[in-house]
Amino acid sequence: MVNLSAEEKDHVTSLWGKVDVEKVGGEALGRLLVVYPWTQRFFDSFGDLSSPSAVMGNAKVKAHGKKVLSAFSEGLAHLENLKGTFAKLSELHCDKLHVDPQNFTLLGNVLVVVLAEHFGKEFTPQVQAAYQKVVAGVANALAHKYH
Amino acid sequence: MALSAADRALVRALWKKLGGNVGIYTTEALERTFLAFPSTKTYFPHLDLSPGSAQVKALGQKVAEALTLAVDHLDDLPGALSALSDLHARKLRVDPASFKLLGHCLLVTLARHYPGDFSPALQASLDKFLSHVISALASKYR
Numbered sequence: 001m002v003n004l005s006a007e008e009k010d011h012v013t014s015l016w017g018k019v020d021v022e023k024v025g026g027e028a029l030g031r032l033l034v035v036y037p038w039t040q041r042f043f044d045s046f047g048d049l050s051s052p053s054a055v056m057g058n059a060k061v062k063a064h065g066k067k068v069l070s071a072f073s074e075g076l077a078h079l080e081n082l083k084g085t086f087a088k089l090s091e092l093h094c095d096k097l098h099v100d101p102q103n104f105t106l107l108g109n110v111l112v113v114v115l116a117e118h119f120g121k122e123f124t125p126q127v128q129a130a131y132q133k134v135v136a137g138v139a140n141a142l143a144h145k146y147h
Numbered sequence: 148m149a150l151s152a153a154d155r156a157l158v159r160a161l162w163k164k165l166g167g168n169v170g171i172y173t174t175e176a177l178e179r180t181f182l183a184f185p186s187t188k189t190y191f192p193h194l195d196l197s198p199g200s201a202q203v204k205a206l207g208q209k210v211a212e213a214l215t216l217a218v219d220h221l222d223d224l225p226g227a228l229s230a231l232s233d234l235h236a237r238k239l240r241v242d243p244a245s246f247k248l249l250g251h252c253l254l255v256t257l258a259r260h261y262p263g264d265f266s267p268a269l270q271a272s273l274d275k276f277l278s279h280v281i282s283a284l285a286s287k288y289r
Contacts, residue, residue, distance in 0.1 A: 031270060035267065035271040035274050052271070113251075113265075116255045116256075117259065118262070119259075123255075123259050125175070125198075126182065128182070128252075128255060129179075129183040
């Protein structure tokens with residue numbers, strides 16, 4: 001559960017309404033792979049990840065980024081029950097994908113940076129603070145079923 | 148994880164572009180940190196942390212000077228930051244996790260103000276630079 005005030009919820013949903021999920025998803029995942037190259041360990045089958053331009057232009061990265069951010073988007077519609085919403089995905093990331101939950105925190109913070117880059121002035125400290133709560137909540141929910 | 152020649156070039160170029168405005172961005176980064184990560188406020192009970200506070204601006208200026216010092220001494224960060232490391236280890240004793248939070252908010256601030264410049268490569272180099280600064284700052288802790 002994320003503890004957002006009514007004002008914070010408003011900040012989150014009104015900004016998200018303007019987000020191009022496909023574009024931002026690809027951007028965020030791409031930047032994760034560039035800034036923290038060890039995260040590439042999960043994507044051996046994605047082809048050329050040898051340079052920032054190769055990563056950012058990689059079709060599989062873009063497609064997967066869209067998938068990930070669409071799931072995140074789904075979470076935003078259920079902020080009062082993130083653990084329930086992400087229960088199945090949590091099991092998947094633990095049992096099948098074997099992803100260290102630290103990666104969820106890394107991706108969440110990269111997403112915040114991408115939103116700042118896209119929205120500039122609109123991404124005020126208050127809006128950022130609300131989003132930090134959301135990404136932390138999502139990361140927590142995704143780690144919840146780990147065993 | 149050493150800073151490559153490319154990392155140094157990108158960081159130096161950005162700092163040149165920031166010019167005399169570094170303090171504005173470090174102040175905004177502090178403001179963002181205090182708002183998004185309230186635990187960081189515990190180190191400043193003696194300061195007025197409200198938005199626009201002159202004390203936060205002064206603190207921002209100190210951080211700016213330290214980072215500029217770091218950029219000017221990329222070849223020897225531990226040496227250049229030795230005195231600051233002593234200060235943070237002996238007197239201030241800030242948990243190093245908090246430095247990471249400020250580092251993140253500085254990246255957010257720069258992305259917000261310089262979207263055209265904030266390429267993935269620059270983000271990577273800046274992130275590396277900041278983690279080196281943090282490492283140097285925490286080097287005397289124990």
